[in-house]
Amino acid sequence: MKRQVGAGTTGKFTVGLIQMSLGRDVNSNLKKAVSLVEKAAKDGAEVVCLPELFRSQYFCQTEDIRNFDLAETIPGPSTAAISNVAKKRKIAVVVPLFEKRAMGVYHNSLAVVDSDGEIAGVYRKMHIPDDPAFYEKYYFTPGDLGFKTFRTAYADIGTLICWDQWYPEAARITALKGAAILFYPTAIGWHPHEKAEHGKAQLDSWQTIQRGHAVANGVYVAAVNRIGLEKLSPENPGIEFWGHSFISDPQGQIIAQASADKEEIIVAEVDLDRIEYIRQNWPFLRDRRIDAYDGIKERFIER
Amino acid sequence: MKRQVGAGTTGKFTVGLIQMSLGRDVNSNLKKAVSLVEKAAKDGAEVVCLPELFRSQYFCQTEDIRNFDLAETIPGPSTAAISNVAKKRKIAVVVPLFEKRAMGVYHNSLAVVDSDGEIAGVYRKMHIPDDPAFYEKYYFTPGDLGFKTFRTAYADIGTLICWDQWYPEAARITALKGAAILFYPTAIGWHPHEKAEHGKAQLDSWQTIQRGHAVANGVYVAAVNRIGLEKLSPENPGIEFWGHSFISDPQGQIIAQASADKEEIIVAEVDLDRIEYIRQNWPFLRDRRIDAYDGIKERFIER
Numbered sequence: 001m002k003r004q005v006g007a008g009t010t011g012k013f014t015v016g017l018i019q020m021s022l023g024r025d026v027n028s029n030l031k032k033a034v035s036l037v038e039k040a041a042k043d044g045a046e047v048v049c050l051p052e053l054f055r056s057q058y059f060c061q062t063e064d065i066r067n068f069d070l071a072e073t074i075p076g077p078s079t080a081a082i083s084n085v086a087k088k089r090k091i092a093v094v095v096p097l098f099e100k101r102a103m104g105v106y107h108n109s110l111a112v113v114d115s116d117g118e119i120a121g122v123y124r125k126m127h128i129p130d131d132p133a134f135y136e137k138y139y140f141t142p143g144d145l146g147f148k149t150f151r152t153a154y155a156d157i158g159t160l161i162c163w164d165q166w167y168p169e170a171a172r173i174t175a176l177k178g179a180a181i182l183f184y185p186t187a188i189g190w191h192p193h194e195k196a197e198h199g200k201a202q203l204d205s206w207q208t209i210q211r212g213h214a215v216a217n218g219v220y221v222a223a224v225n226r227i228g229l230e231k232l233s234p235e236n237p238g239i240e241f242w243g244h245s246f247i248s249d250p251q252g253q254i255i256a257q258a259s260a261d262k263e264e265i266i267v268a269e270v271d272l273d274r275i276e277y278i279r280q281n282w283p284f285l286r287d288r289r290i291d292a293y294d295g296i297k298e299r300f301i302e303r
Numbered sequence: 304m305k306r307q308v309g310a311g312t313t314g315k316f317t318v319g320l321i322q323m324s325l326g327r328d329v330n331s332n333l334k335k336a337v338s339l340v341e342k343a344a345k346d347g348a349e350v351v352c353l354p355e356l357f358r359s360q361y362f363c364q365t366e367d368i369r370n371f372d373l374a375e376t377i378p379g380p381s382t383a384a385i386s387n388v389a390k391k392r393k394i395a396v397v398v399p400l401f402e403k404r405a406m407g408v409y410h411n412s413l414a415v416v417d418s419d420g421e422i423a424g425v426y427r428k429m430h431i432p433d434d435p436a437f438y439e440k441y442y443f444t445p446g447d448l449g450f451k452t453f454r455t456a457y458a459d460i461g462t463l464i465c466w467d468q469w470y471p472e473a474a475r476i477t478a479l480k481g482a483a484i485l486f487y488p489t490a491i492g493w494h495p496h497e498k499a500e501h502g503k504a505q506l507d508s509w510q511t512i513q514r515g516h517a518v519a520n521g522v523y524v525a526a527v528n529r530i531g532l533e534k535l536s537p538e539n540p541g542i543e544f545w546g547h548s549f550i551s552d553p554q555g556q557i558i559a560q561a562s563a564d565k566e567e568i569i570v571a572e573v574d575l576d577r578i579e580y581i582r583q584n585w586p587f588l589r590d591r592r593i594d595a596y597d598g599i600k601e602r603f604i605e606r
Contacts, residue, residue: 127590146595151606166587168471168519173598178606205518205555205585212515215508216471252508282508284469287430288602292449295476296599299591303454303481 005156005178005219005275012273013154015181015220016045017266018054019245019258021228026055026070030078034085040265041089046115046154049094050082051226051245052162052185053108056098058239061232063138071100074111074122087117092152094159096185098139099124108140108161110185115153123148125161126170133191133239136163149177155270158182158219165206165223169296171213181220181270182213188225189241203242211252218279220270222247227261250278308459308481308578315576316457318484318523319348320569321357322548322561324531329358329373333381337388343568344392349418349457352397353385354529354548355465355488356411359401361542364535366441374403377414377425390420395455397462399488401442402427411443411464413488418456426451428464429473436494436542439466452480458573461485461522468513468526472599478520484573485516487526492544495532506545514555521553521582523573530564553581 018036022029033054040048053059055078059067072078074097082095092114099109099122108125124143128136147170149158158179164170165184174182188206190199206223214221224245231238246257247268256268279285295301321339325332336357343351356362358381362370375381377400385398395417402412402425411428427446431439450473452461461482467473468487477485491509493502509526517524527548534541549560550571559571582588598604 126592126595129590131586142592147598149606156606163590166519166585167591168475168515169591169596169599172471173596173604176598176601176604178604201554201556208511208555209515209518212471212512212519215512216469216515251504252511253504282469283434285603287432287466288470288472289429289445290600290602292429293472293476293599295450295479296472296596297593298479299593300588301476301480303452303459 005180005272012269012271013046014044014267014269015222015247016040016043016048017222017224017245017247017258018048018050019225019227019243019264019266020051020054021263022054022057022226024057029055030081034081036265037082037085037093038089040267041091043265043267045091045267047092047152047157049183049185049222049224050096051224052096052187053098054096057230057232058187059232060136060139061133061230061236061239063135067139068106071098071106073100074109075119079111079113079119083113083117086113086115090115092154094183094185096161105141106139107143108136110159110161112150112152112157112159120150120152121148123159123161125164127163127167129163147173147177149174149179155180160184162186162188165210168213168216171217175217175219179219180272180275181222184210184221184223186223186225187241189239192237192240195240203244207244207246211248211254214248214250215252216284218250218275218282218284220247220250227263250275308483308575315572315574316349317347317570317572318525318550319343319346319351320525320527320548320550320561321351321353322528322530322546322567322569323354323357324566325357325360325529327360332358333384337384339568340385340388340396341392343570344394346568346570348394348570350395350455350460352486352488352525352527353399354527355399355490356401357399360533360535361490362535363439363442364436364533364539364542366438370442371409374401374409376403377412378422382414382416382422386416386420389416389418393418395457397486397488399464408444409442410446411439413462413464415453415455415460415462423453423455424451426462426464428467430466430470432466450476450480452477452482458483463487465489465491471516471519474516474520478522482522483575483578484523484525487513487524489526489528490544491528492542495540495543498543506547510547510549514551514557517551517553518555519587521578521585521587523550523553525550530566553578
């Protein structure tokens with residue numbers, strides 16, 4: 001049965017978040033991902049999400065032209081492998097990957113594979129960061145598909161990717177398109193030299209803003225991160241990916257959370273009745289001043 | 304010296320948040336507010352904020368036509384009394400009040416009084432709630448001045464009011480107008496029958512979303528709430544206003560917080576260098592996709 005956030009629909013479905021480490025061999029990573037997706041399905045998950053760019057280590061730590069060879073098409077080998085397990089287990093899967101769209105046009109994307117093994121659609125990361133060791137603007141063309149919600153066999157789901165999680169506009173528009181849950185496949189971690197001083201506050205800010213999106217929009221939010229220290233070369237300080245994959249309910253309460261450093265599958269129930277209950281009790285969507293939001297489209301507003 | 308969030312400006316200023324109880328006599332309330340503002344100034348505050356509708360108890364618990372008599376003009380008796388202390392102590396004050404604009408046109412407003420005693424400007428609450436015991440749509444015409452930042456002697460400050468705090472759009476546009484801090488004068492509390500079951504989660508959601516605005520926009524956020532159980536009549540269950548006035552830094556960290564039930568003045572320093580530091584380290588404003596935010600202006604987006 002299709003379940004959606006539109007009027008008159010109720011129901012529950014189970015999500016599974018795959019928190020994993022990634023090694024140097026892209027085929028081993030895919031094999032492990034397939035195995036974990038299968039395990040999540042056995043644990044009862046109906047909609048599963050993998051971490052951002054799960055085929056490889058986080059190559060954006062450096063700008064190296066050879067890394068473009070990691071990109072693949074949609075459909076391609078990753079979606080093919082995941083489609084098999086999705087169809088076999090009758091689950092939907094969010095498959096984040098480095099997309100080769102055309103010669104010289106690459107995106108940080110995800111494909112949503114539905115429970116029949118078909119690709120329900122593609123989202124391309126809209127907000128592209130560029131920070132020391134996160135040189136994404138070198139690799140990824142900004143997304144041109146806008147913010148998207150996909151209809152799967154179990155629910156209408158919204159998908160965003162990592163840096164998008166800092167933008168309330170992205171969460172809002174995706175939620176307005178009827179998503180019951182916003183998935184944020186992610187690759188975020190600590191710079192080892194910063195962790196002691198700033199690590200706790202950074203992790204807290206990251207959770208807080210995403211829980212804020214849940215509250216503002218009355219939706220579930222699921223962040224799916226990788227784990228492990230990835231040092232691309234001996235002289236590279238590396239990034240310690242901080243795990244802490246979590247799911248928040250529509251009131252901003254965390255209902256399941258993973259560790260900082262272990263491979264784990266988080267399974268939690270999404271209840272459309274809970275969305276309706278929260279939205280009726282806190283009717284924020286009713287009172288939006290859509291006549292007064294033009295300023296959102298400005299870069300900065302000088303006096 | 305004028306200090307602003309525009310390029311090339313640095314500096315610090317001190318804010319004072321007045322958490323207070325309000326009684327049945329509007330003149331006593333004003334007298335107490337003046338006294339607390341004066342005390343905040345003595346404690347070093349340069350920009351002071353009073354709670355929402357501080358002249359009276361929270362009359363919106365019922366729909367009673369006699370309550371329109373509580374409204375006053377801007378300028379009027381409240382701004383006159385606060386202007387005196389503002390000029391004397393050379394401080395800016397955010398003065399929230401029930402504004403009588405014209406016969407039959409009333410707003411939930413605030414005046415910003417600058418350190419020379421002059422009114423720097425007016426903001427009218429844009430998002431108007433209507434919930435059991437918060438019947439604001441009966442009393443208040445929605446604001447028509449848009450989202451605003453005011454230049455005061457100490458800083459450019461943004462002001463919003465209570466229900467506005469649940470709307471990321473309001474925080475974003477106000478921040479884009481150059482605010483160093485967003486003030487949220489507030490009147491929020493527990494329904495006594497809900498407190499045991501839902502009270503903790505409600506308070507947490509309220510803090511979380513506002514801390515999220517701080518993170519998203521790289522601004523300080525200050526919420527200023529009243530305290531006390533206000534029962535308007537013996538048969539009325541009343542509202543227990545939950546205090547917890549707080550100030551968050553631009554990373555979403557709470558740097559000062561009041562109790563649930565005591566009159567307190569919270570004093571904290573706002574450091575423009577800290578805003579710059581956070582915005583340089585987390586350059587969210589750089590990467591906004593202003594070309595892709597049209598959906599914000601939709602009520603809901605059907606498939």
